[in-house]
Amino acid sequence: MPRKKPFSTKQKKKQLQGKRERKRGDTGSGPSSRNASLERGERQSDTSDSETTDVRKINQQPFAREGRYDPNRFRLHFEKESKEEVEKRKKVAREKVLKPLSGKEDEISIDDVFPPEKGLGFPRRPPWSYEMTRENLLKREEKSYREHLDDLHSRNPEGSLSHFEHNLETWRQLWRVLEMSDVILLIVDIRHPVLQFPPSLYNYITGELGKQVVLVLNKADLCPPPLVIAWKHYMTSQFPHLQIVCFTSHPGEAYSTVLQKKRMRKKADWSHAGGPLDILKACQEITAGKVDLSSWEQKIRRDAGAEQMDGERLDDGLETVLVEHQTDIAMEMNSPSQELYKDGVLTIGCIGFPNVGKSSVINSLVARKVVSVSRTPGHTKYFQTYYLTPTVKLCDCPGLVFPSIVDKQLQILAGIYPVSQLQEPYSSVGYLCERTPTYSVLKLKHPSLVDSKPHLGIQGSEDMNWTAWDVCEAWAERRGYKTAKAARLDVYRAANSLLRLAIDGRLCLCLRPPGYSCLREHWENHPDLPEIIALQGRTTTKEEGMGERDDEEDGESSTEPEDERDRDADDDEDGDDEDEGFAHPKPKEEKPSGFTVNMFNVLRENECE
Numbered sequence: 001m002p003r004k005k006p007f008s009t010k011q012k013k014k015q016l017q018g019k020r021e022r023k024r025g026d027t028g029s030g031p032s033s034r035n036a037s038l039e040r041g042e043r044q045s046d047t048s049d050s051e052t053t054d055v056r057k058i059n060q061q062p063f064a065r066e067g068r069y070d071p072n073r074f075r076l077h078f079e080k081e082s083k084e085e086v087e088k089r090k091k092v093a094r095e096k097v098l099k100p101l102s103g104k105e106d107e108i109s110i111d112d113v114f115p116p117e118k119g120l121g122f123p124r125r126p127p128w129s130y131e132m133t134r135e136n137l138l139k140r141e142e143k144s145y146r147e148h149l150d151d152l153h154s155r156n157p158e159g160s161l162s163h164f165e166h167n168l169e170t171w172r173q174l175w176r177v178l179e180m181s182d183v184i185l186l187i188v189d190i191r192h193p194v195l196q197f198p199p200s201l202y203n204y205i206t207g208e209l210g211k212q213v214v215l216v217l218n219k220a221d222l223c224p225p226p227l228v229i230a231w232k233h234y235m236t237s238q239f240p241h242l243q244i245v246c247f248t249s250h251p252g253e254a255y256s257t258v259l260q261k262k263r264m265r266k267k268a269d270w271s272h273a274g275g276p277l278d279i280l281k282a283c284q285e286i287t288a289g290k291v292d293l294s295s296w297e298q299k300i301r302r303d304a305g306a307e308q309m310d311g312e313r314l315d316d317g318l319e320t321v322l323v324e325h326q327t328d329i330a331m332e333m334n335s336p337s338q339e340l341y342k343d344g345v346l347t348i349g350c351i352g353f354p355n356v357g358k359s360s361v362i363n364s365l366v367a368r369k370v371v372s373v374s375r376t377p378g379h380t381k382y383f384q385t386y387y388l389t390p391t392v393k394l395c396d397c398p399g400l401v402f403p404s405i406v407d408k409q410l411q412i413l414a415g416i417y418p419v420s421q422l423q424e425p426y427s428s429v430g431y432l433c434e435r436t437p438t439y440s441v442l443k444l445k446h447p448s449l450v451d452s453k454p455h456l457g458i459q460g461s462e463d464m465n466w467t468a469w470d471v472c473e474a475w476a477e478r479r480g481y482k483t484a485k486a487a488r489l490d491v492y493r494a495a496n497s498l499l500r501l502a503i504d505g506r507l508c509l510c511l512r513p514p515g516y517s518c519l520r521e522h523w524e525n526h527p528d529l530p531e532i533i534a535l536q537g538r539t540t541t542k543e544e545g546m547g548e549r550d551d552e553e554d555g556e557s558s559t560e561p562e563d564e565r566d567r568d569a570d571d572d573e574d575g576d577d578e579d580e581g582f583a584h585p586k587p588k589e590e591k592p593s594g595f596t597v598n599m600f601n602v603l604r605e606n607e608c609e
């Protein structure tokens with residue numbers, strides 16, 4: 001009998017996976033079957049991958065049970081980085097001495113991210129007609145997608161583009177949402193809005209589709225009010241016809257310290273601030289009386305009233321929300337020029353990059369949790385619609401990263417990449433440390449002092465030469481992160497932890513519009529400041545209404561069953577629940593003012609020692 005060939009674990013895994021698929025009947029025969037559509041999803045994205053470049057598929061989920069949607073169909077696909085590239089960055093992180101950069105270096109324009117001459121579009125749905133078969137349409141879409149990628153790569157040399165979505169299935173979701181929506185809410189994170197506002201998308205929606213865009217500057221609670229105003233003005237100057245709304249899904253919430261995992265929650269009180277009311281106003285202006293939005297206005301007033309009655313929610317609020325989970329059927333062909341406000345209903349599509357807070361905006365509009373929210377980017381797997389009121393429908397879309405030219409380190413800090421799946425987190429830590437006073441905020445002791453002068457506290461550490469690696473080591477030491485086997489400092493875990501602090505807004509990295517530093521005083525005395533401060537919910541004193549913990553938040557509260565949730569370790573790793581009371585970052589070279597010192601009301605100086 002011939003000897004058995006050696007079989008690697010990887011091969012064995014693949015074999016078992018194939019067996020399981022065959023057992024489930026995923027043979028790909030018959031395009032109309034549910035299984036066929038799952039297989040189609042995998043095969044199509046694989047086709048597009050292999051034809052273009054090497055793609056890393058992120059957020060592998062356990063396979064779907066029979067008859068359920070495939071959770072991997074819409075997961076993030078980013079271009080793989082070469083081993084050499086990763087090793088090179090690791091080397092730099094170990095050797096390069098970090099230099100604090102001035103605030104001017106954080107200024108960035110939309111043309112820096114999406115240079116017009118680079119032809120950074122996004123994949124479009126090719127023309128189609130009802131005479132085409134489904135198969136023909138899908139083939140045509142794949143071909144057009146490949147052509148788009150070829151064109152993109154021919155204009156931009158290898159390695160010059162940042163991470164962007166390579167999963168055609170997710171682009172299809174965007175096409176569908178754009179087609180069925182009357183008004184588009186393009187949601188961005190106010191800490192770096194230009195990273196997430198592709199002009200090509202805006203031009204396509206307003207030009208080719210003839211629809212209106214409302215730009216939602218979300219997470220306003222994480223940004224100093226003058227900067228919120230400056231960004232709003234910058235975006236208006238670039239896109240004069242754009243409706244812009246500042247928003248926060250967590251008004252009045254704050255971390256009492258950098259390391260506190262759960263936010264101290266004050267009841268969201270929309271009665272004084274903008275938020276949902278501003279989005280309603282923008283939609284009223286756009287629809288100009290063509291849809292009856294009075295039910296939405298009533299709902300907002302009712303919700304605000306309920307909040308004021310100490311959080312008692314009125315039951316009729318629950319009845320107004322009808323959840324309509326989309327299936328594959330809904331992804332079938334639908335007229336792109338569908339009449340606006342069909343059947344007297346306004347359909348609002350929520351689109352944006354991963355992790356910008358699309359699902360949270362929907363929850364805020366509904367005034368209760370209807371969509372699952374997670375710190376892990378790419379959490380929304382397929383688009384879903386909700387009736388906010390009988391005449392207003394909301395549509396949530398999975399997050400999409402558009403092609404751009406920006407540091408990958410910055411992209412990671414903007415939360416597009418699941419931190420726990422990073423091959424090399426250190427360079428992003430370096431990027432962060434050069435722009436925020438991380439070591440002083442976290443009271444880190446330089447690793448060289450740990451051995452040579454163990455008796456010393458953190459004194460002198462700030463004046464030392466730090467590399468990104470040193471920062472991670474010092475944080476691992478501070479937090480007691482050790483590897484399981486050799487009990488060495490777990491630098492990788494420390495790097496992940498630091499990145500999460502930044503993404504969550506506990507270490508504050510906010511980019512600035514061009515010219516911000518020169519006009520700083522103007523923004524700090526702007527008449528709109530009280531409005532933004534009210535939106536953030538910071539008008540009340542800290543004691544007032546504080547003290548209730550948002551226990552659901554970090555536990556990924558969800559409307560989905562447990563087994564369908566994102567299992568990425570990002571959410572629960574570290575056990576950071578304990579409150580160590582580190583100081584919140586004070587941006588360097590900032591002139592002390594009411595907005596820059598202790599700007600999130602989380603700095604408790606007396607806890608820093």
Ligand SMILES: Nc1nc2c(ncn2[C@@H]2O[C@H](COP(=O)(O)OP(=O)(O)OP(=O)(O)O)[C@@H](O)[C@H]2O)c(=O)[nH]1
Pocket residue numbers: 218219220221222247248249250352353354355356357358359360361372373374375376377378379380381397398399400504505553
């Ligand atoms: N501080 C703050 N955090 C927010 C806000 N909105 C959302 N978040 C947090 O940002 C993270 C991502 O929020 P999601 O609503 O899941 O974002 P998403 O855009 O739907 O993400 P994907 O599913 O990846 O597309 C979660 O940890 C939210 O708690 C906000 O206004 N302020």
